[in-house]
Amino acid sequence: MRTAALGPAERAEALARMAERELDVLVVGGGVVGAGTALDAATRGLSTGLVEARDWASGTSSRSSKLIHGGLRYLEMLDFTLVREALKERGLLLRRIAPHLVKPVPFLYPLKHRAWERLYAGSGVALYDVLGTASGRSRGLPRHRHLTRRQALRVAPCLRKDALVGALQYYDAQMDDARYVAALVRTAAAYGTHAANRARVVGFLREGERVVGARVRDLEQGGEYEVRARQVVNATGVWTDDTQGMIAERGQFHVRASKGIHLVVPKDRIHSSTGLILRTEKSVLFVIPWGRHWIVGTTDTGWDLDKAHPAASSADIDYLLDRVNTVLAVPLTRDDVEGVYAGLRPLLAGESEATSQLSREHTVAHPVPGLVVVAGGKYTTYRVMAKDAVDAAVHGLDHRVAPSCTEDVPLVGAEGYPAMWNARARIAARTGLHVARVEHLLNRYGALTDEVLALVAEDPSLGEPLPYADDYLKAEVVYACSHEGALHLDDVLTRRTRVSIETFDRGTRSARECAELMASVLDWDADRIEREVAHYEKRVEAERESQRQPDDQTADAARLGAPDIVPL
Numbered sequence: 001m002r003t004a005a006l007g008p009a010e011r012a013e014a015l016a017r018m019a020e021r022e023l024d025v026l027v028v029g030g031g032v033v034g035a036g037t038a039l040d041a042a043t044r045g046l047s048t049g050l051v052e053a054r055d056w057a058s059g060t061s062s063r064s065s066k067l068i069h070g071g072l073r074y075l076e077m078l079d080f081t082l083v084r085e086a087l088k089e090r091g092l093l094l095r096r097i098a099p100h101l102v103k104p105v106p107f108l109y110p111l112k113h114r115a116w117e118r119l120y121a122g123s124g125v126a127l128y129d130v131l132g133t134a135s136g137r138s139r140g141l142p143r144h145r146h147l148t149r150r151q152a153l154r155v156a157p158c159l160r161k162d163a164l165v166g167a168l169q170y171y172d173a174q175m176d177d178a179r180y181v182a183a184l185v186r187t188a189a190a191y192g193t194h195a196a197n198r199a200r201v202v203g204f205l206r207e208g209e210r211v212v213g214a215r216v217r218d219l220e221q222g223g224e225y226e227v228r229a230r231q232v233v234n235a236t237g238v239w240t241d242d243t244q245g246m247i248a249e250r251g252q253f254h255v256r257a258s259k260g261i262h263l264v265v266p267k268d269r270i271h272s273s274t275g276l277i278l279r280t281e282k283s284v285l286f287v288i289p290w291g292r293h294w295i296v297g298t299t300d301t302g303w304d305l306d307k308a309h310p311a312a313s314s315a316d317i318d319y320l321l322d323r324v325n326t327v328l329a330v331p332l333t334r335d336d337v338e339g340v341y342a343g344l345r346p347l348l349a350g351e352s353e354a355t356s357q358l359s360r361e362h363t364v365a366h367p368v369p370g371l372v373v374v375a376g377g378k379y380t381t382y383r384v385m386a387k388d389a390v391d392a393a394v395h396g397l398d399h400r401v402a403p404s405c406t407e408d409v410p411l412v413g414a415e416g417y418p419a420m421w422n423a424r425a426r427i428a429a430r431t432g433l434h435v436a437r438v439e440h441l442l443n444r445y446g447a448l449t450d451e452v453l454a455l456v457a458e459d460p461s462l463g464e465p466l467p468y469a470d471d472y473l474k475a476e477v478v479y480a481c482s483h484e485g486a487l488h489l490d491d492v493l494t495r496r497t498r499v500s501i502e503t504f505d506r507g508t509r510s511a512r513e514c515a516e517l518m519a520s521v522l523d524w525d526a527d528r529i530e531r532e533v534a535h536y537e538k539r540v541e542a543e544r545e546s547q548r549q550p551d552d553q554t555a556d557a558a559r560l561g562a563p564d565i566v567p568l
Contacts, residue, residue: 002415003448004189006483007483008481011197014195018194023227023228024231026051026231026232027232027235028051028201030057032180034050037386038188039386041393043404043406044402044404050195051196053200054198055488056185057180057182063262064260064343067105069172069380089384093175093380094173096407097406099414099417103175103443106274108167110278110327113165114165122144125144152166155273158329174288174290178498198487200568203246204247211368214227214229230396231372233373233390234373237344238255247367256349259345260299260300261320263296263317263337263340264340265332265336267292274289275288292471292502296324303344306559311342311547311558312547315550317337317547339503348363362374366392366396416447424438431457452479462478467510477514484496488565493536499514500540512529535562
């Protein structure tokens with residue numbers, strides 16, 4: 001079983017090794033596409049580096065709808081190629097690449113019109129199943145089924161009786177997006193990638209017209225490195241145009257940002273055994289099962305303000321509540337909202353002014369020798385984007401390189417997961433943990449659960465729940481720092497766990513104990529603990545204040561009231 005730690009020592013070594021000798025490929029951007037590109041390059045036998053200015057998945061890749069799906073609405077746009085490609089990837093992720101992280105999830109689509117809508121929507125969902133089956137990868141998910149109103153209300157009693165005349169139920173898949181990226185980075189590191197977060201590219205190295213590497217600043221320890229590479233891949237998502245600006249090239253395409261916000265509410269506020277998909281005037285709205293919670297989203301509006309911290313306004317929250325309450329028998333209110341998060345989709349700019357009409361397909365370009373740019377796409381198809389980016393980079397190398405093999409490369413934790421899942425009752429008996437707790441760990445770490453449990457064996461106090469966030473063990477906080485690259489309190493509470501959106505206090509009551517656990521791994525003193533806690537509390541308050549503002553401009557200004565803990 002492959003594994004790799006991403007602790008502070010490994011990060012420092014990665015930066016030093018990147019600067020020692022020329023790499024084949026340097027990937028800039030630590031979201032899902034950048035991490036996937038690094039894994040693709042490393043598994044082809046290329047020497048690879050991966051740098052990220054903030055934390056892994058700190059941008060778009062931790063703020064999605066958490067779905068692995070083909071995209072039913074793209075069928076309506078007649079984009080069969082994109083849907084077929086995404087459904088093939090869905091099958092690969094579910095069954096081979098990350099069965100511990102990607103899970104089936106049912107959705108109910110309420111029908112509001114008799115006869116014609118059942119025929120129209122039913123044909124679309126049937127085609128969705130057929131395209132998934134045609135990929136050869138999709139079985140394991142049940143086929144869709146038609147429900148009467150009575151049957152639909154039995155599986156989703158939360159619905160108003162007058163909100164539907166019947167329903168369709170179909171299956172897609174979901175994952176924790178930030179955890180998935182962390183697993184991708186660790187897998188890439190296990191295959192030899194030198195990976196460093198909080199390492200910002202501040203300029204590109206040039207020899208004439210050609211890009212030959214990048215200047216990388218260590219934002220944690222200070223210092224600057226010259227990292228030379230035969231090919232550099234720009235996988236910076238919504239920052240693509242900004243990164244391109246460092247080489248004074250206009251670029252062959254542009255990326256526009258579309259803001260999507262999501263609400264998190266407790267499980268008991270929506271009485272249903274299935275997720276929901278609802279049609280809105282612009283797009284679709286999902287109500288997605290999420291452990292002891294529901295995720296409600298999303299919006300789709302243009303955003304040209306701060307890219308690092310997109311803000312959800314009061315109007316955004318009201319929009320989602322208004323739309324979901326059109327079908328709920330017991331309406332949701334502001335008081336039901338535990339968490340709110342906002343993310344930006346990187347869309348390839350087209351002629352349409354509406355971001356919902358811009359392309360979710362991806363593009364790879366070679367704007368100057370030595371530099372490859374990959375942009376657009378959707379989370380589900382990250383592996384295809386990564387393959388295409390490395391294929392483009394390979395053209396700039398002067399030796400034969402093996403084709404992509406990531407279709408057959410499981411992520412760390414996948415190998416051995418089914419056997420451990422079958423043994424979960426014995427693991428619970430051996431460790432003294434409840435079997436539900438073991439299942440929780442297995443669905444977050446897969447076969448690497450043994451590494452987390454080893455921490456508990458060494459210090460039994462780490463087997464206790466994190467105060468005020470008892471879905472998580474204290475050991476998971478320590479493990480996030482020693483193995484998963486977490487360097488700041490925000491990294492743990494927002495991305496390695498989801499405490500920041502799964503508790504009404506947004507993690508503020510857990511912050512101090514979490515920081516003290518982190519201190520043991522990261523060598524923090526009392527002053528550093530205070531600074532981390534104060535920053536986190538200020539960030540939460542700034543987000544709350546932004547969510548009270550009426551529009552994007554005022555919300556953005558309020559959110560920027562809490563600066564980054566590590567200035568860029």
